[in-house]
Amino acid sequence: MKKxxxxxxxxxxxxxxxxxxxxxxxxxxxxEERVTEALTKYKTTLTSSPFGWKAYLYPNGGGGYSFYLNxxxxxxxxxxxxxxxxxxxxxxxxxYRIKANQIPSLLFDTYNYMHRLSDPNPNVFGxxxxxxxxxxxxxxxxxxxxxxxxxxGKLLGSKFVLVKASKAEQDxxxxxxxxxxxxxxxxxxxxNKNLYFSIDGTIKLQTLFNYSQKTLSVIWDDKGTINTVxxxxxxxxxxxxxxxxxxxxxxxxxxxxxxxxxxxxYTTVDNKRIDVIAASxxxxxxxxxxxxxxxxxIVPNAxxxxxxxVDFVARRAAVANAILTGPYSLRLDRMIFxxxxxxxxxxxxxxxxxxxxxxxxxxxxxxxxxxxxxxKFTAGAPTGNGSLIVKEMAPITTQRLSADQFTLDYFINPxxxxxxxxxxxxxxxxxxxxxxxx
Numbered sequence: 001m002k003k004x005x006x007x008x009x010x011x012x013x014x015x016x017x018x019x020x021x022x023x024x025x026x027x028x029x030x031x032e033e034r035v036t037e038a039l040t041k042y043k044t045t046l047t048s049s050p051f052g053w054k055a056y057l058y059p060n061g062g063g064g065y066s067f068y069l070n071x072x073x074x075x076x077x078x079x080x081x082x083x084x085x086x087x088x089x090x091x092x093x094x095x096y097r098i099k100a101n102q103i104p105s106l107l108f109d110t111y112n113y114m115h116r117l118s119d120p121n122p123n124v125f126g127x128x129x130x131x132x133x134x135x136x137x138x139x140x141x142x143x144x145x146x147x148x149x150x151x152x153g154k155l156l157g158s159k160f161v162l163v164k165a166s167k168a169e170q171d172x173x174x175x176x177x178x179x180x181x182x183x184x185x186x187x188x189x190x191x192n193k194n195l196y197f198s199i200d201g202t203i204k205l206q207t208l209f210n211y212s213q214k215t216l217s218v219i220w221d222d223k224g225t226i227n228t229v230x231x232x233x234x235x236x237x238x239x240x241x242x243x244x245x246x247x248x249x250x251x252x253x254x255x256x257x258x259x260x261x262x263x264x265x266y267t268t269v270d271n272k273r274i275d276v277i278a279a280s281x282x283x284x285x286x287x288x289x290x291x292x293x294x295x296x297x298i299v300p301n302a303x304x305x306x307x308x309x310v311d312f313v314a315r316r317a318a319v320a321n322a323i324l325t326g327p328y329s330l331r332l333d334r335m336i337f338x339x340x341x342x343x344x345x346x347x348x349x350x351x352x353x354x355x356x357x358x359x360x361x362x363x364x365x366x367x368x369x370x371x372x373x374x375x376k377f378t379a380g381a382p383t384g385n386g387s388l389i390v391k392e393m394a395p396i397t398t399q400r401l402s403a404d405q406f407t408l409d410y411f412i413n414p415x416x417x418x419x420x421x422x423x424x425x426x427x428x429x430x431x432x433x434x435x436x437x438x
Contacts, residue, residue: 035100042106042141043098045149046071046162051170053149053162056234058243059117060156061127061134063214066234066241067114068165068173071096080173081113082235083125088179101140106151108137136160159243169237177237184258185235186211188265193293194279199251199269206283207256207276208293209233209240216256217292218246219284226288226371239265286408286421287373291341297408297421299335299435301351307411307422307434315395316433322392323352330354330389337423337435344368346377348397352385361386363397374426375406400431 046053052070059065068080077096081087094112099105108114116125117135127133136153139160143150147164165173172178189195189209196204208217217230231242238257245254256265256276265276282289290297299305304313320332333351340347348363364380379402382390390397404425411422411434422434 035104038104038141039098039100042104042149043073045144046098046106047073049164051165051167052173054165054169054236055163056161056241056243057114057117057135058159058232059133059135060153060158061131062232063133064232064234064243065117065214066178066236068170068178069162070170077108077112079113080178082178082182083113083116085179085182087113087116088182089176101138101154104141105154106139106141134158172237178235181237181239181258182235184260185209185240185265188258192278194282195265195276196279196283197267197274197276199248199274203249204279204283205248206289206293208289210292211235216240216242216246218248219288219292220248221284221288226284228288228292230292282410282419285373286410287369287375290408290421291339294339294421294437296336296338296438297423297435298438299337299433301333305434306413306415307420307432309430309432311428311431312396312433315400315431318395319393323389326389326392328354328388330359333358335435348401350386350389350393352389359385361389361393363393365401373407375408377401377406400425400428404428404431 049071052068055067055069057065057067066082070078075095075097076093078091078093080089080091092112094108094110097107097109099107114135114137116132117127118132118137119125119127120130120132122129122132125132134156136156136158138154139151139158140154141149141151149162151160151162152158153160189211195207195209197207198204203220203222206219208219210217214232214234215230216233217228219226219228221227227248229246229248231244231246233240233242236255240256242254245252251269253267253269253274256267258265262275264278266273267276268274286294303317308316316332323330323332331353333353335351336347336349338347338349339345344367346365346367348365350361350363352359352361362383363386364383365377366380367375367377369375379397381387386393404427407424407426409422409424411420412418413420419437420434421437422432425431
């Protein structure tokens with residue numbers, strides 16, 4: 001028995017020794033040594049860039065946001081960001097860590113501009129309660145290509161790209177270059193709603209910069225078929241950079257650069273400069289742009305308005321009177337018709353007042369749309385104070401919006417020449433109403 005015990009112990013010792021030796025898998029290094037080496041490598045890479053990094057973060061919830069980051073070997077990082085005015089002009093410092101979480105990871109572990117995108121309080125930077133914009137602040141290193149690092153969010157899979165900055169770029173960030181680019185770009189977008197460029201000289205590609213959602217869409221009509229491509233974008237020192245290149249008829253473009261001399265943007269296709277042009281009027285039908293270039297049609301508080309038919313004027317007056325003489329003595333104000341193309345939904349938000357106190361009633365609809373732009377709306381359950389005025393709103397909602405098919409069109413205010421958006425009933429051509437496009 002003693003011999004058996006001794007042999008057993010001896011075998012265990014040998015097995016234990018073999019197990020330890022088997023940990024040496026690659027180039028004579030144990031796993032923990034390779035991890036330590038990788039962590040050191042990435043930290044050295046981050047801190048050895050003498051002029052910092054340009055960084056582009058694309059949250060899982062959509063859009064894109066640019067940063068300028070400067071890492072120190074003391075685990076501190078300073079940054080600018082294109083989130084808003086202050087982040088673009090005032091640097092913020094926080095801590096960071098390089099850590100082995102299964103694979104080498106970059107963690108921003110104290111609150112900074114990046115955390116605003118994932119702040120659970122939507123009052124901070126919008127988004128969804130509890131999640132914000134579905135963004136990350138802890139990332140896994142994926143790969144390094146020359147002066148570029150590619151990372152991915154550990155929780156939500158946000159894409160994060162770092163590119164080494166030059167001395168000139170560092171100086172520009174410190175001199176409010178990012179802020180200046182944002183101001184010039186957004187002002188240009190606001191003042192020019194009908195932008196386009198042409199790759200082949202024939203098809204006009206309407207270019208829609210939605211800087212509130214940080215997405216760019218290109219829409220064009222190809223022999224009666226409406227086509228759309230889109231991508232998230234970030235503001236840069238020179239203009240706008242897309243997350244991924246877009247292709248139209250096999251031609252690629254990925255960036256729009258601001259030319260201060262000519263006062264317009266341009267892109268490059270096949271090494272050729274293509275200028276973005278501001279058209280005097282809409283290039284495409286409204287149904288192709290609503291929910292993309294325009295999110296809403298706002299019908300004002302009025303007794304009559306350009307583009308309102310006699311039938312709509314009468315029905316709105318009946319609704320206003322019913323709400324006012326109803327049990328809550330409410331006053332009907334403006335009505336906002338908001339489109340969400342991704343969800344194929346329309347939200348009718350009514351502003352209603354009791355004295356000086358404002359309330360809102362929301363009437364949700366889903367819709368289908370034909371290729372020619374004919375809508376069919378289906379009503380959902382009203383929310384907010386909408387449930388209190390369902391019967392009173394019926395002349396507009398139940399008897400028309402839910403019952404009829406509609407088209408959308410532009411309507412030019414004959415007095416101001418302002419371009420409005422107009423609903424037109426198919427079954428009742430005498431029922432039309434309009435409002436400002438937003």
